[in-house]
Amino acid sequence: MSATEDVAAAVAAAFREEWGQVVATLIRVTGDWDLAEECAQDAFTQALDRWRRDGVPRRPGAWLTTTARNRALDVLRRRAVGAARLREAAVLARDEQPYDPEYDRDDSGVRDDRLRLIFTCCHPALPVEARVALTLRTLAGLTTPEIARAFLVPEATMAQRLVRAKRKIRNAGIPYRVPPAHLLPERTTGVLGVVYLLFNEGYAATSGAELVRAGLCAEAVRLARLLARLMPDEPETLGLLALLLLHDARRHTRVDAAGDLVTLEDQDRSAWDRAEIDEGTALVETVLRRGRPGPYQIQAAIAACHANAATADDTDWADIAALYGALLRFVPSAVVRLNRAVAVGMSEGPDAGLALVAEVERDGELADYHLLPATRADLLRRAGRTAEAAAAYERALELVRNDAERRFLRRRLAQCRPG
DSSP, X not given: OOHHHHHHHHHXXXXXXXXXXXXXXXXXXXXXXXXXXXXHHXXXXXXXXXXXXXXXXXXXXXXXXXXXXXXXXXXXXXXXXXXXXXXXXXXXXXXXXXXXXXXXXXXXXXXXXXXXHHHHHTOTTSOHHHHHHHHHHHTTOOOHHHHXXXXXXXXXXXXXXXXXXXXXXXXXXXXXXXXXXXXXHHHHHHHHHHHHHHHHHHHSOSSBSOSOOHHHHHHHHHHHHHHHHHXXXXXXXXXXXXXXXXXXXXXXXXXXTTSOBOOGGGSOGGGSOHHHHXXXXXXXXXXXXXXXXXXXXXXXXXXXXXXXXXXXXXXXXXXXXXXXXXXXXXXXXXXXXXXXXXXXXXXXXXXXXXXXXXXXXXXXXXXXXXXXXXHHHHHHHHTTOHHHHHHHHHHHHXXXXXXXXXXXHHHHXXXXXXX
16 A cells, blocks of 8 residues: 555544534534534645645644644634634634633533534434434534435435524524533433434444444444443433444354355354443343333343354344334334344244235335345245245346345355356
């Protein structure tokens, strides 16, 4: 790899790891969301040239934050036509040292700007879709097209949604902070939902060449840990952390060296992260004993069943099917019903699973969801009905948007065709 390629790789890695921190810091000190994103982007652009000339700094995040802050200071000085703008510039100017989150806190006692950013984005005054989209844009650095694909809406619609959310925060004077303890419950559901979607986008990307985006997974786990420390008495917060840990333990084995998808039953279980599995399992057992079950706790219990099965054949599919039944009482969605159909098909036979898949198909809610025909195809393949399975795989290929999943479906389709 050339020096130019080394620097480009270092900048890409820094973007994955530091974007959220840089933007969150600039939002805190300027109060201007668009300016924060603009200056953060400019800092990463400068890094490509400066790091090639001077070398990659020892603390890339501090370098990027300082560079972005200085750029914001220049912009504010040029804009400074009144006392308010001059005060903003003064705040930036007197902070001469690189930002260190360890020495920054607000009246909530929380030292992390990214956590404050999530709670700001998840303010109840914002629509749920806007909360998630804004956090994914500002915290994770997802592009507007990526977020639009995740929400299955046109790019222009998502762009307008983001603009309206930022305008609402500015006009309503929504504070940039973690709320006091008595207000935490009204924000919890939205915040957990954001972290969960962030992890899902990293664990199974909605589109693109890569199935797994490790940086998003790591950021979601980090934020889940912060939330668990902030709200240790909230069972669903601990349930979410357990769920993410148990899934993250398998992340490295979900694709092979060529980037192709490896199914759960074919993954190398000896390569799973045992420390994460043990921590996640212990959290599940602890939180379920409190007797206040919720959807994240139940999903974590399902993940624990998979993670603690020594082999694929040892998986307790009947228990998993029962857990999905319990989950339906909290989340009566078509996706959960489809997952339950898989578990029933594995525990009671493909025909039992296919009957439940047919019910989901009749509802029509998942008509454009590639995993619906893919699930039907897998159950048909297991039942030996290869011609029907091939037709279902072809339908799934029409809908899938991720390249790794597309290659996997093509391999399955080839197995179902004669010769």
